[in-house]
Amino acid sequence: MVTRFPPRSSRPRGRVRILLASGAAALALAAGSVVPGNPVGPAPQEARAADGGKSTLTVAVAQSVDSLSPFLAQRLLSTSIHRLMYDFLTNYDAKDSHTVPGLATAWEPSPDKLTWTYTIRSDSTWSDGEKATAEDAAWTFNRMMTDEGAATSNGSFVGNFKKVTAPSPDKLVIELKQPQATMTALDVPIVPKHVWEKVGDFSKFNNDTKFPIVGNGPFILTDYKVDSYVKLEANKDFWRGAPKFDELVFRYYKDQDAAVAALRKGEVSFVAGSPSLTPAQAASLKSADDIKVNDAPGRRFYALAVNPGARTRDGKKFGDGHPALLDQKVRQALFTAVDRTAVIDKVFQGHAVEGEGYIPPRYGSYFWQPSPEQKLAYDPAKAAALLDEAGYRKNRAGKRTGKDGRPLDFRILCHATDPNDKAIGKYLQEWWGDLGIGLEVDCRDNVSDPWYAGEYDLAFDGWSVNPDPDFVMSIHTCAALPAKAKESAATDNFICDKQYDELYARQLAEYDPAKRADLVKRMESRLYDTGYMNVMAYPNAVEAYRTDQIASITTMPSDAGNIFGQDGYWSWWSAVPAAGASGGPSGGGSSTGVLVGVGIAVVVLAGGGLLFAMRRRSTAEDRE
Amino acid sequence: MTTTTTDTARTPGPRALARARRRRAAARFWRQYRDHRAGVAGLAVLVLIALVALAAPLLVGAGSQSVTDAPGGPLEPPSGAFPLGTDQFGRSLLALLVWGTRVSLTVGLLAAFLSVAIGTLVGITAGHFKGWYGNVVMRVTDWFLVMPTLVLAIALATVLSRSLWTTVLAIGVTTWPTTARLVRAQTLSVESRPYIERSRALGGGHGHIMSRHVLPNVMPLVLAQTTLVISTAILTEATLAFLGLGDPTIVSWGGLLQDAREAGAVSSGNWWYLAPPGLAIAVVALAFTLCGRTVESVLNPRLGVNR
Numbered sequence: 001m002v003t004r005f006p007p008r009s010s011r012p013r014g015r016v017r018i019l020l021a022s023g024a025a026a027l028a029l030a031a032g033s034v035v036p037g038n039p040v041g042p043a044p045q046e047a048r049a050a051d052g053g054k055s056t057l058t059v060a061v062a063q064s065v066d067s068l069s070p071f072l073a074q075r076l077l078s079t080s081i082h083r084l085m086y087d088f089l090t091n092y093d094a095k096d097s098h099t100v101p102g103l104a105t106a107w108e109p110s111p112d113k114l115t116w117t118y119t120i121r122s123d124s125t126w127s128d129g130e131k132a133t134a135e136d137a138a139w140t141f142n143r144m145m146t147d148e149g150a151a152t153s154n155g156s157f158v159g160n161f162k163k164v165t166a167p168s169p170d171k172l173v174i175e176l177k178q179p180q181a182t183m184t185a186l187d188v189p190i191v192p193k194h195v196w197e198k199v200g201d202f203s204k205f206n207n208d209t210k211f212p213i214v215g216n217g218p219f220i221l222t223d224y225k226v227d228s229y230v231k232l233e234a235n236k237d238f239w240r241g242a243p244k245f246d247e248l249v250f251r252y253y254k255d256q257d258a259a260v261a262a263l264r265k266g267e268v269s270f271v272a273g274s275p276s277l278t279p280a281q282a283a284s285l286k287s288a289d290d291i292k293v294n295d296a297p298g299r300r301f302y303a304l305a306v307n308p309g310a311r312t313r314d315g316k317k318f319g320d321g322h323p324a325l326l327d328q329k330v331r332q333a334l335f336t337a338v339d340r341t342a343v344i345d346k347v348f349q350g351h352a353v354e355g356e357g358y359i360p361p362r363y364g365s366y367f368w369q370p371s372p373e374q375k376l377a378y379d380p381a382k383a384a385a386l387l388d389e390a391g392y393r394k395n396r397a398g399k400r401t402g403k404d405g406r407p408l409d410f411r412i413l414c415h416a417t418d419p420n421d422k423a424i425g426k427y428l429q430e431w432w433g434d435l436g437i438g439l440e441v442d443c444r445d446n447v448s449d450p451w452y453a454g455e456y457d458l459a460f461d462g463w464s465v466n467p468d469p470d471f472v473m474s475i476h477t478c479a480a481l482p483a484k485a486k487e488s489a490a491t492d493n494f495i496c497d498k499q500y501d502e503l504y505a506r507q508l509a510e511y512d513p514a515k516r517a518d519l520v521k522r523m524e525s526r527l528y529d530t531g532y533m534n535v536m537a538y539p540n541a542v543e544a545y546r547t548d549q550i551a552s553i554t555t556m557p558s559d560a561g562n563i564f565g566q567d568g569y570w571s572w573w574s575a576v577p578a579a580g581a582s583g584g585p586s587g588g589g590s591s592t593g594v595l596v597g598v599g600i601a602v603v604v605l606a607g608g609g610l611l612f613a614m615r616r617r618s619t620a621e622d623r624e
Numbered sequence: 625m626t627t628t629t630t631d632t633a634r635t636p637g638p639r640a641l642a643r644a645r646r647r648r649a650a651a652r653f654w655r656q657y658r659d660h661r662a663g664v665a666g667l668a669v670l671v672l673i674a675l676v677a678l679a680a681p682l683l684v685g686a687g688s689q690s691v692t693d694a695p696g697g698p699l700e701p702p703s704g705a706f707p708l709g710t711d712q713f714g715r716s717l718l719a720l721l722v723w724g725t726r727v728s729l730t731v732g733l734l735a736a737f738l739s740v741a742i743g744t745l746v747g748i749t750a751g752h753f754k755g756w757y758g759n760v761v762m763r764v765t766d767w768f769l770v771m772p773t774l775v776l777a778i779a780l781a782t783v784l785s786r787s788l789w790t791t792v793l794a795i796g797v798t799t800w801p802t803t804a805r806l807v808r809a810q811t812l813s814v815e816s817r818p819y820i821e822r823s824r825a826l827g828g829g830h831g832h833i834m835s836r837h838v839l840p841n842v843m844p845l846v847l848a849q850t851t852l853v854i855s856t857a858i859l860t861e862a863t864l865a866f867l868g869l870g871d872p873t874i875v876s877w878g879g880l881l882q883d884a885r886e887a888g889a890v891s892s893g894n895w896w897y898l899a900p901p902g903l904a905i906a907v908v909a910l911a912f913t914l915c916g917r918t919v920e921s922v923l924n925p926r927l928g929v930n931r
Contacts, residue, residue, distance in 0.1 A: 260891040277888070280699055280712065284892035342692070346713060349698060419886040422872050423691075423713070429873070430692045443786065443872050 055577040056247040057550065058267070059564070060259035062274030062417070064227045064252060069207040070189035071143075071150040076464055076565045077250065079153075083569045084232060084248070085215040086189035089118060089137065089172075094570040095558045097363075097467040099184040103132065103216075104172070113179045113511055118172040123239045126192045127212060127220045134166035139193040141174070149203030154188045156474045156490060160508070179509040181516055185468035187567075192216075218243050218573045227252050244576045256281070260544075264288060269549040272564035274417065275300065275462070276542035279349035290548040295351060296560045297362050298464075298541040299567075302355070302420070304338065304534040305461035306331050310454025310494040311481065318485035319454020319494075322410055324392065324402055331531030332376055333386035334458075337431045339378045343536050347423045351542050355535035357524040359469055362538075362557075365513070366469050368521040370528055384435055400436040409438035413450060413459035416443040421460045424536070453486045454494060461493065461533070466567055469520055470508065476527065477501050495532050541565075551578040656922045663918025669911040677725040688719035689875055699889065702896050709896035711880075712887040720875050721900050727876035728908060731791055732858035738796030739857065740850045743803025748842065750804065751811025752834050762808070769801040777860060781869040788871055795860050803849050807842050814841045844923035851916030855909035862905045877901040 063077040070082045091102040104118040124132040141164040143150045144157075151158065163175040174183070195214045199205045207213060212222040212233070218240070219232035230250040234243040251268060253259035260281050262268045271277065276298070277285070286293050307321035324330050340354045353361060357368035370376070387393075392400040392408055400408045412428065414421035425441035432439050442456075450456050465472050474480060478496035482489035500523055507519035527533055541562030545553065554574040555561035563571045636644070657663055676683065687693065694714035695705075702709045708717040750761040768776075780794040814820065820837055828836075864870055865878025872879065884890065884897040 255885070257885055257888055257890045260888065264891070278712075278886070279888075280892040280894065281888035284888075346691075346694075346698070416868055416872075422886070426691045426713070426873070430690055441873055443868075445782075 054246045055244075056249060057245040057269050057572065057575055057577075058249045058251055059270045059272060059572075060253045060262055060268040061250050061272050061564075062253060062256055062259065065224070065230060067206045068213070068221070068224060069202070069205055070153070070191060071202050072152050072206065074153050080565050081221070081230060081232070081250070082189045083217065083566075084219040084572060085213060085217045085221050086191060087124060087132070087216050088189060089186050090184050091569075092185075092467050092556075092567045094554050094556045094561075094566075094568060094574075097557065097567065103137065103190055107184060109183070109511075114176045116174045116176070116183050118174070120170045120172055121239060122170060124216050125237060126195075126214050126216050127235065128192075128195075128214045130192065130194060131169070132190070132192070132216045133169040134172040135169065136193045137172050137190045138164045138166035139197070140188065140190050143196075143202070144188070147202050149201060152203065156471055156480075157182060157186050157188055159479075179511060181508055181510055182468055182470045185466070185470070187466060187468075187471075190216075218569050219248055240573070243573045245572070248572055260285065263291065263544060263546065266546060266549070270543065270545040270563070272543050276351065276539060277544060278419065279351055282351065282542050282544070285544045290546055291544055292547050293542065293544045294555065294563055295540055295542050296555060296562055297353065297360070298539050298562055299360060299362055299466075299565070300462050300464050300539055301358065301360055301535045302352070302460070302462045302537045302539050303358075304335065304536055305459045305493045306334070306532050306534070307454060307456055307458065308493070308495055308530075308532050310485075311496070312485055313478070313481040313483055316485060319456075321454060322408075322457045324406070324408055325410075325457060327390050328529075328531055329386045329390035330392065330408075331534075333383040333390070333435075334432065334437070335531060335534040336376045336378065336386065337380050337383040337435055338428065338534070338536060339431065340536055341378065342427065343424060347420055347427070348537060348539060352537040352539040355537045357521070358472070358527055358533060358535060359465055359520070359524060360538040363465065363467060363469065365517045366520050366524075368524040370525070374525070374529070376528075376531075376534075380431070380434065387435065394436045398436050399438065407438065408436070409440070410457040411440045411442050413447050413456045414441055414443040415447055415460065416445045418460070420539075424460070448488075452482075452488050459493070462539075463492070464565060473504055473507070473520065473523055476533070477504050493532060495527075495530070497526065497530060500526050500530075548578050551576040653922055657918055660918040660921065662914045666911040666914025666918070669907065670915060673725055673908060673911070674729065676722055677729050680722050680726055684716070684719035684722050688716060689723060691715065699887065699892075699894050699897070701894075708900050709894070711883060711897060712889075717880075717897065717900065720880060721877070721904060723875045724877045724880055724901065724904070727788070727874055727879075728858050728861060728905070731788065731795070731861040731876070732854045732908075732912070734792045735795035735799070735857040735861065736850050736854040738792060739799040739853050740803050740846055742796065743800035743849070744807050744839075744842070744846050746800065746804040747807025748811050748834055748838055751808040751815065752830065752838065758808075762805075765801045765804045768798070769805070771798075773798045774860065774863065777864060778867065778869060781864055786869070786871045788874060791861055791864055791870055794864065795857050799853060799856060799860070803846070803853065806845060806849060810842045810845050811838050814838050848916055848920035848923060851912055851919055855912035855916070858905065858909050858912070862901075877905050 061077055063075055065073075065078045065081070066075045067073045067078060068081070070086060073079055073082060087103040089102055089104040090099050090107070092098070093100045101121070103120060103124060105121045106119040108117045109115070110117075118134070118137070120132075120134040120137065122131075126132055141158055141161060144155060145151075145161055145164070160177050160180045161174060162177050165173050167173060176183075192214050208224055211224070212220050215221065216235070216238075218235055218238045220235050221230065222233050223229070223231040229252060232248045234246050234248075236242045253262065256271075256274055256278070259268065259271045259273075260277070263271045263285070273281075277293070282293050282295060285291050306325050307319065309317060309321055309326055310319035311317045344350065344352050344354050356370060359366045359368065361367045387400055387408075392402055395401050402408070410432075412425060414425050416422075422441065422443060425439075425443075429439045429441065442450075444450070447459070451459065463472050463475075475490055475492040476495040476497075478498075478501055480489060480491040481494065481496055482491065503519055503523045503526065507516050507523065510516040510519060541564065543562070543564055545563070552575070553563055554570045555563055556566040556568065556570055691713040694710070696710035696714040696716065698710065698712045698714055700706060700710040700714070706716045706718065708721065711717055711720065746761055746765060750758040750765070752758075776798045777794040780797070781790055784790040784793070815833075815838065820833060823833060823837060861870070861876065862878030862881070865876050866881045866885075868882055870876060870879050870882075878901070880901040881898065884894070884901075887894075887897070889897040
């Protein structure tokens with residue numbers, strides 16, 4: 001359950017919704033868009049206040065839910081919600097991410113490491129009163145093993161499973177084909193068999209028809225409205241203890257500035273950012289009263305992905321990636337001309353760490369750095385030399401062309417919703433322009449269509465990484481390639497490299513943590529050398545919450561960690577309501593900017609109105 | 625031979641006569657235009673802005689759009705070095721505002737031209753061919769008229785690739801119906817005049833009547849309409865760019881507002897990022913409206929006295 005962020009929607013979404021949203025935004029513009037605090041869409045009436053003693057934690061999110069079915073969900077928001085709804089076999093400790101009991105209280109491998117036995121706890125019940133047993137877990141895994149539609153989001157965990165049985169209600173036995181290192185990190189939500197066995201087509205069912213949704217996690221999902229909100233209620237019978245807040249609401253804000261304004265006014269308790277607050281927002285919130293900004297090392301990497309020539313599992317080529325990118329020298333030259341220090345200083349303004357290997361430094365045992373001679377340090381002269389070597393020389397017009405005369409003009413896919421993509425795109429255009437390479441920044445609301453079709457040259461890419469790196473490594477194996485052209489698949493970027501695949505198989509079968517870490521690092525090294533995935537930065541998690549509504553909240557790792565999108569339910573489960581959290585909006589001191597903004601809006605509106613009135617008067621008399 | 629030459633020398637030919645008449649008309653137009661103070665003010669502002677747009681490379685230098693060698697720090701407030709502060713890349717906002725002038729004016733003019741061209745073509749033909757053709761065309765016009773322009777433009781801009789030309793096209797093909805209706809009304813009135821009948825009796829075809837008699841007579845209306853449509857087009861361009869539907873790689877006023885929003889300038893109170901582009905849009909739109917109104921009242925005597 002690692003999650004792609006920024007979002008790449010897993011299914012094509014209707015243009016209509018984009019249009020509606022844009023239309024709403026247009027309205028907002030007309031009404032003085034610069035007046036923050038109007039969430040797009042009808043927001044449920046504010047319930048944060050202590051009416052009837054019910055405490056509500058409202059979280060402003062910018063991502064929409066792709067699916068509430070744990071078998072289909074891939075986005076960070078959806079998978080985070082599934083952690084709250086369903087218990088997993090094991091969980092990660094909030095302090096240092098070591099494995100702790102979840103639905104399973106204990107686990108034991110056989111001497112040959114091919115049979116794992118889990119003891120399932122007896123004090124976990126589904127919200128409809130039935131007991132959660134090993135039978136539910138066995139059914140969940142079996143379903144994923146037999147039904148392609150149920151393996152969409154977490155199929156990589158069960159690919160190596162031979163047989164899963166539940167000999168008794170408190171005992172789950174998993175038999176493996178080969179040893180598998182991720183057996184204590186199976187990030188798969190266990191669903192209630194008695195509810196889900198009635199589901200017909202798992203590839204279509206989105207689990208959003210009957211509320212409340214039966215679950216056994218710390219929260220029970222009670223209401224959901226597409227692109228509007230997700231409402232959860234505390235599960236008072238949760239075995240680890242009931243959450244302190246009675247209600248948890250994820251409210252959708254398309255505009256991040258509106259979300260920040262809502263936080264200032266106290267309409268929301270927490271802003272997650274998409275994917276994080278901008279440096280300007282963080283700086284201004286730091287000086288605001290009753291607001292705490294959490295700026296901590298993140299679990300994401302932010303990379304430049306290169307299309308290695310999209311193809312299917314059986315080798316059929318498709319898409320229209322630039323052929324020059326098949327040359328490793330060209331790929332390395334492109335990255336050598338990227339000044340990562342400038343990206344950190346100028347774009348992230350220090351809220352990120354310079355990119356090295358594939359896995360962020362937060363996961364110390366898997367973090368890898370290139371050796372000095374291997375490192376593709378920023379060096380435009382070396383980049384030019386590499387391109388010359390590869391046979392792409394500058395012509396008289398200063399453009400680099402190949403032997404066939406085709407110029408090096410690339411497209412880069414960028415998420416229209418992510419300001420960082422656009423900003424870095426501007427820098428790339430200039431850095432590469434100096435080398436004689438053209439770049440078209442292609443920003444789209446929905447990047448998944450061209451992405452799955454292989455119709456791109458380069459792309460901005462990023463994933464959140466779990467404590468266990470198996471998933472993010474698995475998405476670059478040949479096995480993850482699509483079965484049919486242009487079909488959605490587990491693959492991230494159509495990478496298929498024999499050497500990498502061999503290392504992947506070896507690390508998956510390696511139970512010794514040190515040896516496995518070494519293999520993972522060798523994979524990172526290989527990935528770095530191929531130049532298909534060039535990590536530019538590890539962005540920080542920059543998020544903010546109201547201290548007069550949330551008294552305390554657990555970060556993960558507990559010192560300097562993130563709150564939104566954790567590898568567990570710790571933050572929302574542990575959040576304590578502030579004593580005497582009053583109802584009324586408390587952040588009345590809106591800044592001069594807002595006032596000036598309103599002023600401009602009034603001027604523009606008055607101008608528009610004047611124009612309209614004058615035209616009406618004149619044209620009426622004009623007609624003969 | 626000699627007589628003919630002296631003849632032409634004494635009595636000027638029809639071309640020269642027409643030229644002299646046009647010169648007189650232009651002079652009269654300018655005299656009347658001068659009387660409208662608002663129109664003169666609008667024109668002065670427009671001339672100034674046009675000069676700024678043309679001289680942008682000289683005024684602020686081509687390098688001012690570069691992010692890699694931006695001189696300032698991110699989001700600096702106005703100072704001596706940066707009179708309007710800097711954006712999130714450290715570029716001078718004054719320089720960007722000057723560059724944005726070019727895009728706003730170009731898009732405004734091109735889109736207005738496209739819109740008025742379509743409107744005139746549709747209006748004249750619909751007014752001339754009154755039968756089923758005119759009916760069908762006017763129903764199509766009505767359909768476009770009731771469609772909300774902005775929604776239609778957003779739909780077009782979403783479907784097509786993002787570029788300056790897409791914006792021009794999106795605005796052009798969505799704002800023509802008003803022009804079409806106006807021109808059609810004028811066409812109907814012109815065609816009912818006796819000299820059109822005379823021309824038809826003398827064998828003038830459809831093309832001749834439309835291009836030689838109707839078009840010159842609707843031209844003043846079209847001119848005034850163009851000036852008015854420009855301000856709408858500039859506003860729409862800014863709106864589209866603000867909604868993120870413009871070309872993100874070129875600097876425009878609406879795009880600056882969008883960048884400001886994305887950088888979080890609104891909630892952080894960085895007014896210097898928001899106010900200048902907004903005011904610039906308002907000023908240019910107002911200037912074009914003032915000019916358009918003046919042109920209209922000069923060319924159409926029935927609008928009467930100076931307002």
